[in-house]
Amino acid sequence: MPLTRENIRKQCEFAQQKTQAIVSFVVPEIQDKGRFKDIRIALKDNISLKGYPLQAGSKILEGYQCPYDATIVEKIKQEGGCIVAKTAMDELGMGGSGNNDIHGPVIHPWDASRIPGGSSSGCAALVAVDGADVAVGTDTGDSIRKPASYMGLVGLKPTYGRISRFGIVPYASSMDTVGILARSIEQVESVYDVLKGQDERDLMTFLPKSLEKAPQKKQELLRLAVFDSISEDADPVLKARLQKLIEQLETKQTIKHVQMPQSLLALIDPVYTVIANAEACSNHANLDGLRFGLSSKDQSVENIRSRGFSWEVKKRFLCGAYALHKENQERLFIKAQKIRRKLVDAYASMFTEADIVFSLTTPDVAPLISEYKEDTSIGLSYLKLSNFSGYPSISIPFGHKEGLPFGLHLAAKPCREDLLLKAAKMFSQVIQEMDHV
Amino acid sequence: MYKVHIGIEIHCALRTKAKMFSSAFVTQNQDPNTSLDIIDLALPGYLPTINKKAVEYGILVCDALHCTINPVLRFDRKNYAYPDLPKGFQITQQFYPLGKNGYMMIEGQKIDIERVHLEEDTAKMIHHSQSTLLDFNRCGTPLLEIVSTAQIHSVDQACTYVKSLQQKLIYLGVTQGRMDKGQLRCDVNVSLSQNPSQLGDKVELKNLNSISHIRQALDYEIQRQSLLLDQHKKIEMQTRRFDEKTKRTILLRKKETQKDYRYFPEPNLPVIHLDKSWIQEIIARRPRDPKEILDILKKQGIDEKEAQSLLTQKDLTDFYFAVIKYTERNKDVLHLLLSDVRNQMKSHAISLSDVDPRRFAWIVDQKEENFSTNRIRQWILAFLNGKNVEDQIQKAKDEQPHVSRIEEWIRQVCDANQQSIDDYRQGKKRALSYLVGQVLKVSRGQADPALVQKKLQERLNQEKEEAE
């Protein structure tokens, strides 16, 4: 379908009916040159697009209009990308259900009784129903990979710092990573190639030279390892498929099996809770209605903030502040940071003899809304290891259970997106072969 | 009766072009909210960056204060809520300050400096009865915080400390150091004790905009605390501000509990390992400090008092050295600077950066042509006010009769006024004035009176010698 404003609008409206994924329709700028020409791009609503509202799923940003573009938006525009929409998300990225108090929940396109996953829920849903070709979102714990798995998409979370965060509402600064969702690996890759790179406005994009100058010699055979520890409690259908995949791979090469002790894995969620809430609470201290956002005359800041944040978010802020108190910091925040390092060291050791570590992205398909709780099963919480470590990872479509998709998760060493994407394509091939046998 | 313990915390605004963690200009006296980067309003999506010049200035100060410089640069968040702090936290250096364990010598005593660190300034607030107006221009300006330990034991010493530190900072070129403009801010804490080794509870004094305010505030506060202690009353930890009208300190707030700022490392700024050779290079290029300049001036034969007077104004000192590159008449230059130039700068708001030192020197050198000091002064003043004096000087030169002409007129007058010469020889000073007047008459005012007097005296004294 040719790219015209009319067509784009129709596609977006259609997608919106199905998914409620869009919070702002963007007037498309259709350009005739650049690497992104003819690509419809959706942006998670925590990304600054000049002249458009930004709410990041929170009432506290009601009325806020961006006076500047995020770095990635500048890059998209430079390459002729056609931005079509700002998409719904869990409030300030803090949540994984795709629900939101101000916009209402994003609807899973194939089963409205299930959660789409979050927090990049709108991104994933819009791409899933072809309202956009590609979506740019963020992943702090699992927020790109989880919805990618639940909606049968490719979701890439690159190395931390690979893509500039300038102009993007933070959640937990030490873990926030800009990522990409699309229906094909090639699409994800082409967008990634443009968006990645150093940005003087985000100092964390200047990655250690020792990592960036990774050996570029051609590596024909990727060394693969499967992450056993986390699929123990997975749904039997998914488990079976994983087993089948392993067998298929083993016809061509040896697959290592890697583990991390359960006692350590059980610490992932508490460590995440402490660090993410503490950083988020501090990051969002700027949201007070004084210079922008929700406000009304003569209302105190306490009043505005109490109205502006959901109960869930308020709880997290209070816990986050608690973890940073002088009398608690050593045993909560700093201890969490130490355990983070332990977790990362253990995670990194799995890569000493493997280039790619793979596993099920989620232990099951999208859960029913009625049964959903912020899950603490290791099968889901392990995804946060990518954020603790900064290692790049990707979720690719793996299979279906009763018509609902689920994904396969691949991870690589820092700055080795080259191997990661190569592996993703290879695995996709193997998965296809599996289904034709 | 009571021992006084004074500790001083100074915030120095650095004169960098850009802000500390923001890419906007550092500015004063500009339309409100016209020099803001995204971070200065803490708009969603902001991120900090680091100003290299500010770090350089920090290093210069640490070195000048004999601090141990930490070559690993780390920044932390100080979390608290106030409308002048848009992010809801200030980026500072809590855990690893740039410099620590330094000192300054004040009249032979060593005052320890606990720490020197980099941080950022807050916005300006203007309070009205029903509302507060916010101007974020100042927000993000680089600040250097310099903290001394409570070893100062007298008001005089406190004032000398601040004055010396101010001068040092100005001469390092890191700040303009104007207390009245808020470029140098001073918080003082003071406590009294009977037991000399035991510190009493501290009272913090804020809003001290000048050295005299510091003096007055301390004088009042020490008296206030003494009275309380005399009555065996407890001094509560508190913050007080100085009221310049009544010259008293007034309670701002009590410090019941220490505020918890929830300090933690700033995740968006990497740890920076400063290159040791870069640090050394900065230190090697440091400007001369006032003491070194004083020594140089004394070697040039300048009187200490005059030298100190010059040193009170860095722009004047800089100008002095710029001018004497082009002339050897350094004493003449100095006198001009300390009198007319200084006065003109004040009354006419002249900036020496607009004055060409080479031309200034040339004018001073016209003394060679026997022009009087007075005339040179007039030309300097005109020059400072932007007038073209070259033409005037050339005209004066053309009109100035040659020395031989003057001597000729003198000879003429002497020949015709033997009586006056005799009177002079007999000690009648007025005779000389009479003769000078006659020469001026004969020359029709073309001769310079001072020169005529000089030449006449020479001639008369010479004749006297010959006669003896």
Place this chain on the structure above:
Amino acid sequence: MYKEKIKALQNEVRIQIDDSQYEEIENELCKMEGIAKAFSKVDTRNVEPMVRCFETEAVFRKEDSIYTLTKEEALINANSTKDGYIEVSRVVK
């Protein structure tokens, strides 16, 4: 037990909580203490806290790298402005 702490937290974070919500917050803080307890059992001797994913190579901002918002851009989102200032309710020191 936590009432004082919760009040202090409310002030710091600048949000108001009803009395009806106190219990839930108390539970949350108990959970935090539970986490602290679990943490205390983990041996982290000689382990440095991990502040960032990577210790990146730093880049200083150059003196000439200046960026400013226009006055319009700066003020466009303020609820109330006056003569170029952002106006808020009277701040009590």
